[in-house]
Amino acid sequence: DAKTTQPNSMESNEEEPVHLPCNHSTISGTDYIHWYRQLPSQGPEYVIHGLTSNVNNRMASLAIAEDRKSSTLILHRATLRDAAVYYCILRVFGNEKLTFGTGTRLTIIP
Amino acid sequence: EAQVTQNPRYLITVTGKKLTVTCSQNMNHEYMSWYRQDPGLGLRQIYYSMNVEVTDKGDVPEGYKVSRKEKRNFPLILESPSPNQTSLYFCASRSPGLAGITGELFFGEGSRLTVL
Numbered sequence: 001d002a003k004t005t006q007p008n009s010m011e012s013n014e015e016e017p018v019h020l021p022c023n024h025s026t027i028s029g030t031d032y033i034h035w036y037r038q039l040p041s042q043g044p045e046y047v048i049h050g051l052t053s054n055v056n057n058r059m060a061s062l063a064i065a066e067d068r069k070s071s072t073l074i075l076h077r078a079t080l081r082d083a084a085v086y087y088c089i090l091r092v093f094g095n096e097k098l099t100f101g102t103g104t105r106l107t108i109i110p
Numbered sequence: 111e112a113q114v115t116q117n118p119r120y121l122i123t124v125t126g127k128k129l130t131v132t133c134s135q136n137m138n139h140e141y142m143s144w145y146r147q148d149p150g151l152g153l154r155q156i157y158y159s160m161n162v163e164v165t166d167k168g169d170v171p172e173g174y175k176v177s178r179k180e181k182r183n184f185p186l187i188l189e190s191p192s193p194n195q196t197s198l199y200f201c202a203s204r205s206p207g208l209a210g211i212t213g214e215l216f217f218g219e220g221s222r223l224t225v226l
């Protein structure tokens with residue numbers, strides 16, 4: 001299975017943009033890139049996903065490199081509520097296993 | 111409100127005493143799954159179910175059983191719990207998505223299990 005690599009932790013100031021990187025150098029053509037986050041004492045929640053093109057939704061933006069070997073989750077204006085563990089996951093089309101890994105722990109500094 | 115409900119949220123038990131963690135979703139999702147979360151290991155999939163009476167193993171199925179007799183319920187059964195099954199367990203269900211693309215997973219709030 002293709003794997004993802006994320007930094008263990010990151011810090012950002014409140015009200016500033018945050019760029020969370022993810023490397024997936026062994027990604028294949030049918031792998032979707034998914035992002036989830038897990039707030040303290042909660043289950044993970046969906047953030048965004050994409051295949052090739054950059055994606056935007058109300059929570060975040062996903063920028064995907066042209067060669068698809070890396071991607072960046074962008075939180076445009078971080079709030080304290082965005083402090084969480086962020087997971088970058090590759091989802092093979094038709095494969096029901098979803099491997100989360102250890103993610104990036106994001107700390108927001110007031 | 112759309113939700114995935116797990117019970118119990120917290121449980122302390124002893125080795126060998128059978129237990130069941132229930133999971134119920136009210137979104138009419140066909141796909142449901144169980145994960146366990148351990149420090150330093152992230153979330154690992156235990157079992158998943160594509161629909162009623164259809165279940166399959168995830169990455170760490172040993173020591174667990176599941177059943178899917180109704181669409182809304184997907185209980186996780188530990189027939190003979192052992193201390194290495196002490197963990198935080200999450201149930202999830204998934205929306206169908208569009209054109210075969212994976213829909214998003216909805217997770218329950220978790221069940222913290224301690225086996226002594």
